[in-house]
Structures are given as C-alpha cells and as structure tokens.
Amino acid sequence: MTLTVEQNLRVFSYLYRVSRANRSEAIERAIGIANLADRRDTRVDKLSGGMRRRLLIARSLVHRPRLLLLDEPTVGLDPQVRQELWALIDALRAEGTTILMSTHYIEEAQRLADTVLIMSHGSAVAAGPPPELVAEHAGREAVEVYGSPAKLAEVEAAAAVAGLRTRRTGTSISVLGVEGADGRAPEGERRPTNLEDVFVLLTGEEIA
Template identity: 65%
Template sequence: MPSALSVTALRKSFGDVHAVAGLDLDVPEGTCVGLLGPNGAGKSTTMRILTGQTRADAGTITALGWKLPEESKQARAQMGVVPQLDNLDTTLSARDNLRIFARLYRVPAGERDAAVARGLQIARLTERADALTGALSGGMRRRLLIARALLHRPRLLLLDEPTVGLDPQVRQELWAMIDGLRTEGTSILMTTHYIEEAERLADSVTIVAAGAAVDAGPPSELVARHAGAEVREVYGPPARLAEIESDAHAAGFATRRTGTSVAILGAEGAGDRLPAGETRASRLEDVFVKLTGEEVS
C-alpha cells in the first residue's frame, strides 16, 4: 500500500537532550496510525517537525509524495493539523473561526460557505454556529478544531493528542468522529498516550520510547508478539511480588509490575508452573509497559 507519510531515521536534539533519536514511521494511505508513547518520548517534537514548526537535525520525510521541508508548501496544502493546545479565537463565533481558515486554506470563494457549513455539521455545531467559541464546552471546541482542519478536504490529517484532558464521555464522542474520518479514507497520524485510544482507532501502532520506535504493527499483532494470549495477574505484598518476579524471570517469562500486582506475560498453557492468580486476556497496555518501562497512569 502506498504511503501517505514516510519518516526515516528522524533526529532532533535540544542541547544534550535527544528528543527524537532515529525515528522510523510509516502511514499507509487510508489508514490511521497511532504514535503511542509516554510523555517525553518525542511524539510532540515529531509533530512539530512534520508541521514545519521546527527543523529536524537529520532524516528524511515524504508526505503525500512531497519531500519535507523542501516541498513543505505543496504538502501542507493537502494536510490538516489538529494541535494539542486549543488555539481557536475565543472572541469569534464558531462560524467565523471556520470562515477565516477557509480563506487561509485557499478554499475557492464559491465553495467557502459550503465548506463552513460542512465543518459545522462535522463538529455537530450547526445550532451553535453563531455562539462565541469561548462559550463552548471543551468537547465542542475539540470537535471544532478537528472540523477546522478538514475544511479543505485534506488527504492526510495530523492529530496531536486529540483527546488530552477531556472526560471519558467527550473522548468517546471524538473517537467516533475520528473513526468516521478513517472509514471515509482519510490518512491519519495520531499521537497519544492513551492505550485505549490507540487500540480503538489505529490500524497500526508505532510504540516509541526515548525518541525512537521500539516496535510497530496492528495492535493485535503487537499483543501476540510481546504478551502472548494470556496474562497471569498475581496480587500480594511487595516481598512476595519481588519473589514472584524473580521466579518468573528464571522460568523465562516476562513480567510487569502494577502497584500491588505482578502480571506474568505469555501465561497460556503454563499451568502449575506459575503461581495462582487471576488469568486474563493480554492487552496492548501489557505491551506498552513491557517495551517502554512506563506504567499507565
């Protein structure tokens, strides 16, 4: 499948801090790829490079057939960007926010009203079109940000932590919106540190740590490769958990510690070789912790 976005050996340092350290990334056309990693893994720096806010020290980037940064003007004309931070003009109405960006995106004059109406419909804000943006809820404003990025019908959409800070109900609403875009064939790159978000929306996930990809693939394949089919979850006091970890490692099993429990990965068929505990299906969270060493908050 052709790539909507291809990144190879991307590097960016700030003094002694290597924010992006040789990242490889591929977004096939018509798919949603999740860039999943803990805070400080280099996700936002990568997005700033892709959107022209900072220049990489090394590496190659091709977006929609255009090389970045040399041909970034041509690429950006076919890309939509939803930033992590809300930068809507709160003194303008939802409609006027979209009108301004329809002009900036060079939507033809005869098509702007229809583009704005479509954006309001996508954001489900038609009835609140003339309300000041500052009076809208956080979820409404995130929907408006996404709709703004879609005014010129981009082929590639970049979403930087699209649901950060939102409550679960609003997050579910935005997931449905993003999933609809993927179904329509829009290519999407989405950074996130929400495991469930990556599982729900992404056709493929690239897990990053310390600025580099540690593995990539469909969520189900990552789970099968790194965590097996089942996990044995054992609870107990710290000394007992340390003993269980040591025994499991000696027997060739990977583990992850979560507060008052130890999860033993790849527990299917282990039977009595493992201590008694709760057996459950493996999930992407187990893979994330194993590969990044970071617990999920």
C-alpha cells in the same frame, strides 16, 4: 470581536483557499462531521473545552485534507468528551482520511489506531497493528497476582525460570503469555493482555 463557529470556519476556508463554489458545502461538511450544527451561531469564547477541541478539528477539515495531524487531541478532556472525539476520529477514518496522531492514552491508541508506533526517550521501540504487537510481546492472556513484596518476588523468579515475561504494577505482578503454559502459570486472576502491557515491557515506564 469574537467570531461564531460558522464565521470561524469561513475564515479558515479563505485561508485554505477553498473555492467560492465549494465554500459553503465545505463549511457545512466540517460542521456536520464535528457535530457542531447546534452551535454554528455560538461565539467561540462561549464554547466548552470539548466543543473548542471539536472546532479545532473542524477547522482543519474545510479543505478536505488527505492527511490530518493530531497532537494529543483528547488530553485534559473528561471521559465523555473523549468518547465524542473518538467518534469524530472514527468518522474521519471511515471517509478515508489518513490520521497521524500522538497520544499518551494507551487505551486510545489501542481503540483507534490501525498502526501504532511506540516511542521511548525519543526513539522508536516497536511498530505495528495493536493486536499483532500484543500477541508478539505479551501473548494472549495474563495472570494477575496480588500479595506481599516477598510473594511477588517469588512469583517473578518462578516466571523467569518458566520463561514467562512479567510486569510489576505496585502491589501486583502480571505474568504474561500464560496461554499454553502447561501448569507453569501461577494462581491468580486471568485477564486478556493489552497494549499497555506491551508499552510497559518495551519502555519500562508505568502508565500514570
């Protein structure tokens, strides 16, 4: 027999030894946080992939954990469902839950994390709040230059002479930390730097 959402959460309330007096309240809280109230009587095998992911998180909340471990919770989800899970994670943070989460989505780390640990080949290469990591390693502004391989090589060489860091991205090169470069920055499209710039600089890996 396949359980409904509410029945599934009730089973986990037993497994987590939630007291009988608090059980119903704990289940309602988990359903509310995960935004599954309109699916409480739906069988789990009838849920969409995004709803199943929300149920997995709801199951881990019935005993009010102070620490929640999430292993790539949004991998494989479409952008809309990913945004919904981000809202759920924001709600948990607002409640004071500490969340330790792994992710390959740089935007997700920059959007959600108070502190980021960047890993490369199993080793930690940097840690800190995203804004501080970006400011330390990539500065505030970048110039994006597009052109032929020969032109990009010239830009890269000139940036090295000027003491500016660069990031190659296929048909373009990003020159980082150009604020206050006093005329040493090349002509190109200006943009704010971000955590992806830091990741690529420190690991040498491009984001797929």
